[in-house]
Amino acid sequence: MEPTSVRSLIRAMRGRDGHGVSGLGASGCGLERAAFHRHRDGVFPNDEQRAVVEAVRESLLVLSPMGTGKTRTAAAAVARAMTDGIAPEKILGLTFTNRAAEAMRRALAEALPEDSHRVALFNLHGLCARLLREECALAGLPPDFGILDEDESAELLWQFISRRDRSEKYDDDRRAALGAYEKFVFRFLTGEERGSVPDEFLMYRDAMYRDGTVDFTGLIARAWRVLRADRTARERWRTRFAWILVDEAQDINLAEYRVIALLGEKSRCVKMFGDTHQTIFEWRFAQPRQVIEAFAAEFSPRRLALKINYRCAPALVEASNALRRVHVPSREPFPEPGLLGVEGRIEMSSAEDSEQELRALVEKVEEWRRAGVALREIAVLARAKGFAPGEAKAEAGDLQVALSLLPGVSLRGRAVEEGSTIPVPGLTVGLSARRVEGPEPEDGMTTTGPDGTFLFDGLPAGSYDVALSDPSQRWVAKTVRRIPAGGKEVVIEVVRGLVLAGRAVAADGSPLDTTGLMVRTTGKDGNTHWENLGADGSFRREGLPPGRVTVTVGPMGWGEEGAVHAARTVAAEAGTTDLVVPLPRGKPIRGRLQFPPGVDPSEDAEVVVRPSRGGEEAWVEVGADGSFTTQALEVGVPQDLLATWEEKGLFGEAREVMPGVAGVVVRLEPGLAIAGRVLDPDGAPLAGAAVEAEGPSGAEEAWAESGADGGFV
Structure with missing residues (x-):
């Protein structure tokens, strides 16, 4: 009969003395620290670690699987940088989690007993919070702004979601709604999302503005905007750090990477440690492949690898590698077992049911105990969520082991x-x-x-x-x-994916300048993908479903410096491999917003540019002084500029502006209000209804929610 519960638990790792150890961890058997002194050459660092430590003045991409001495190597690299003349205050260490930051802090304290406290060590959110505290005026935040935790963020966002959307879009799950918001923001920041912003997201953002608060996503987004929009602030923070170390790089996304890249642009000395095999935060939009590609393209780092595992017994390392070669094919090297002195083998077994599984486990533990292994030296590992509530006991001799039964x-x-x-x-x-x-x-x-x-x-x-x-x-x-x-x-x-490939060319026949250009492809399934245009103007998208594909080639982001070609959108069928996209010459429009008397300029105002005769609109980033620069726009095609500052109720526009014009002034003035009531079919007030107001051009939009009496403004 086929087993109903096959968990393939590791039952034993037998040593030379015949005893077994079921788990080797930092505390379980005390082997991790000893392992550092059992390197193949008998010393720390080994050759691979030494190469990392000695590469002081260059950017590195270090593949560092678990157990290869990554944290200690990173701490040694910091110490070597200080020996090489880099002040500890100029060194920035970044981690993804508080736990990783604490581990790095301990390693630094061991390597640098007197100076470790002078090294700037943050997790990413902590660094962005520090930046925003110091640049609060540029960020449009009060000096004492509050930071919402995930529960507070989810609760606030939930207030702006209609009853129907709560059920249909988010399955009555507050965390799912918050996750959708975070994903949208990160994709919007990196250009992967260009759709309209859902109403609930706008109202949630505005509520944080009014309350003077920021959520975790906002810390990243606002820090990036400050660094991008204000040259003085960007230079101030670039100069602050001359040596940057990033831990657990496989768990960050492109938006978070952009903050790191802006900080490291001047020093060109960024060390990224990570292991793509250990990516565990994809549910939080980690993008290891995209981050590594961007880092490689922008910093040209030297690639190094720490391959020798000193934490686990050789049998466990070899078994792990064998499984991963089958299930996780990769061009990255897998770890190699170090010489722990714990030789052995892995025993695999299965059981018909949980009772049989438990009894077999108890018998194995009893066998080890009779062989002289103390119970405190035995660890039993199980997936806790694999068992539903309930408890039972199984006996083997005088040994009792209580485990949860009734598997899920x-x-x-x-x-x-x-x-x-x-x-x-x-x-x-x-x-x-x-x-x-x-x-x-x-x-x-x-x-x-x-x-x-x-x-x-x-x-x-x-x-x-x-x-x-x-x-x-x-x-x-x-x-x-x-x-x-x-x-x-x-x-x-x-469905087997199809390829769409082609190249962009200059419409006037001149050589194509690919500065600031990207290609965006949207398949029939609605999935959108952005990537850099090749140096020769080529692009290629794989994995597309059959059907129509929309392809847009043009400047990346807002006001991209140096772009000389405007965007062009064409349609093609998936499977096309010779698509040609002619790009017209483009020039930006530069200008500023004129604010009413008594209203200070702010980057919270928004500008949208779109062709006067209709076409795709683009958002324009506004600086803290109210200045703006659009992306390169097609020469000879008039554009409309529409500016709003919803929080202040201000609106302004400039019509029929030609690309290439500088000094455009868009005057913001109080907009008009629309007031009314929402009633249900019986004539009773309807509270919580979302109300949309759209201007005559279709670009001006405003949202409101009806109150308890059905009224809205």
Whole structure:
């Protein structure tokens, strides 16, 4: 009979003395610290670590798997930088989490007992908070602005979501709504999102403005805006740091990377440590591949790797590598086992049910105890969320081990090629809870096996979303929502992806200047992808579904310095490999906003530019002094500039402005108000209704929510 619960637990790692150890950790058996002194050459650092430490004045991309001495190597690199004449106050250490920051702080204190406190060590949010405190005037924030935690942010955003959207868009989940907001903001900042901003997001943002508060996403976004918009502030912060170390780089996204890149542009000395095999924050929009590509393109770092693992016994390292080579193909090197002196093997077993599994485990522990292993030296590791509430005991001799029983349900699936039963192996499978019984589990991730199957075990009962994607982009990404756990195997059909390739050329036949140009492709499924244009103007997008693709080539972001070509949008069929996109010459429009008497200039005002005869609009970033520069716009095509400052109720416009004009002044004046009431079909006041007002051109929009009496303004 096929086992109903196969967890493939590691049962034993047998040493030379015949004893076994079930877990090797920082505290369990005291082996981690000793391992540092058992390198192959007997000393720290080894050759790989020494190469990192001695590369003081250059940017590095360091592949550093767990257990390879990354933190100690990073601390040694900081010490070497100080020996080389870099003041500790000029050194910036960045981590992704508070826990990582504390580990780095301890390592620095060991390497630099007297000077470690002088090194600037932050997590990313802490650094951005410090920057905004010092640049609060530029950021449009009060000096004592508050920072919302995730619970406070989710609660505030929830107030601006209609009852219907709470259920239909976010499945009555506040955290899901906050996650959607964070994803939208990060994608908007990096140019991956150019759609209209959902109403609830605008109202949430405005509420934070009014309250003088910032959420975690806003810390990153506002810090980036300050550094981009104000040259003086950017230079001040670039000069502050001459040597930057980034830990756990695989867990940051492009927006967070942009802050780091702006800080490191002057020194050109940025050290990024990470391991793409350890990316665990993709649910928080970590983008390791994109970050590494951007870092490589902008800083030309030397690539180094720490490959020798000193934390785990060789058998465990080798088994881990064997699994990953099958399920996580990668060009990056895997760790190699160090010489811990703990030789052994891994025993795998399965059980018919939880009772049998528990009894086998107890018998193994009893066997070790009879062999002389103390109970305090034995660790039992299990996925806690794999068991539902309840407890039972199993006895072996006089030993009792209590473990939770009653395993949770499973979600099984199979990926096949559309219209067939041909399995599709190697796809990344992401799992997120929609509605579950009891505490919500963390998001999960796995890979389809050789037969296309995937399994998530030990789940609370409920419904889940499953997202399939292909790292090689041969298959089109697909998400299936509200799959019940514990049911039959779900079969998900995927479509072979098509390629769209081509090149951009100058419409007038002159050589193409690719400065500031990117290409944006949107497939039939609505997924949008941005990438840099090749030096020769070429572009290529894989993994597209059959059908129409919209391709836009043009300047990246707002007011990109140096761009001489304007954007052009064309349509093509997926599968086209010789698409040519002619780009017209472009020039920006430069100007400033004129604020009413008594109103200080602010970057909180917004400017939109769009062709006067209709076409795609673009947002324009406003500086703290009210100045703005549009992206390069097609020469000879008149443009309309529409400016608003919703918080102050101000509006202004400039019509039929030609690209290339400088000194345009857009005067902001109080806008007119519209007041009314919302009633239900019976004539009773309807509270909480979203009201949209749209101007005559279609670009001016305002939103309000009806109050308890149905009234709105």
